[in-house]
Amino acid sequence: MIEVDNIHKSFGDAHVLKGVSTCFDQGKTNLIIGQSGSGKTVFLKCLLGLFVPEEGSISYSGQKYSELSTSEKRDLRQDMGMVFQGSALFDSMTVEENVMFPMDMFTKRNMGEMRDRVNEVLQRVNLVDANKKYPSEISGGMQKRVAIARAIVMNPKYLFCDEPNSGLDPKTAILIDNLIQEITQEFNITTIINTHDMNSVMEIGEKIIFLKNGFKEWEGTNKEIFKTDNGAVTDFVYSSELFKKVRQMYIEERN
Template identity: 70%
Template sequence: MIEVKNLHKGFGDVKVLKGIDATFHPGKTSLIIGQSGSGKTVFLKSLIGLHTPEDGTISFDGRINTQFTDKQKQQWRQEIGMVFQGSALFDSQTVEDNIMFPLKMFTNQSYEEMLERVNFVINRVNLKNSNLKLPAELSGGMQKRVAIARAIVMNPKYLFCDEPNSGLDPRTAIVIDNLIQEITDEYNITTVINTHDMNSVMEIGEKIVFLKDGRKAWEGTSNDIFKTDNEAVVGFVYSSNLFKKVREAYLKETK
């Protein structure tokens, strides 16, 4: 579980995060949403330790990350998996080598042990027989699967995804959403996703944190978001006519 209490972060005179409280639970897909400039990217980077908060705490199963010793920090980093917006694969390395990279960096496993684990996660993300392919030989959706496989190869407790559906067509985006949710549930991972994709919100939003001007303006589930009368949320989520009609139909049925 990740607990965030009174989180503040700024850059110079610009205050970006202004006292955010949030809790993210194991086995749940938690989504951070908000307009550009709302603070969601800074929030995610603070969670993974790329930004140090000016005030407040972020704790991982009761451990406050800013209080870690160097040894504890190294251990914590091994508990984190990260799926980057652009997949961030090494272009000159094969699928197998990309996924094996964290194992080489953080473990003392033999090559045979590492390969066994790599093959396991390759099969788990439905990329069988892709070991020796280069990223350029893969579709965008397949590259995302490789990125997910690399993120889970260390069997992480915490999984962070930055715009995992960026650049994908709607059908492939749904496949990636479902894969992330399945893995989260299957391995009881605490998963936090930074996204602007409203389809993701509706499909896998077991918990949604809506940021506005650096503050948490609302939180709830994908079901709650249909019923909310929070003007900021309604204006953001239902700016699309499609989602507006879906919401109207939902409210009509539940009256």
């Protein structure tokens, strides 16, 4: 669980986050949504410890980040897995080497132990016999699964995903969404996803935080988002004709 209490973050005269408070639940897919400039990327980087808020606090499993020692902060970072927007795989490394990279950097496991763990996580993300391939030799969807495997290879308590469906076709995007949700529930991870994909919101939005102009404008589930009368949320979510029709169908069913 990650608890956020009244955090503020500024860059010069730009006040980006303005008193955001929320709680991200363990074992659930928690989504951050909002328009460009809403503060969601800065918020994610604060959660990762890359930015330090000027006010407020962020607690991980009851421990405030600001009260941790340097070594405790280093240990916490090893409990975090990250799936980057563009997968961020090393082109010169094989799939196996990419997934092994965090273990090679932060553990003292021998090569046999690391290979066994790599095979475990590659099997979990449905990538078998891809160990010796390079990123350029596999599809975008497979690259994303490699990125997920690398993110979970250290058994993280917290999984962060920045636009995990970026650049993927709709069918592959749904597969990635389902995989992230399955892994979250299976390993009881606190997963936080920064996204603009409304399909992700509807499919796996067990908790949704909507940011607008640096404020937390709304929070709820993918079922509750249909019911909200918050104009900012409905304008954002139902900006496409498809979701306008979905909302209208929901309203008609209620009546």
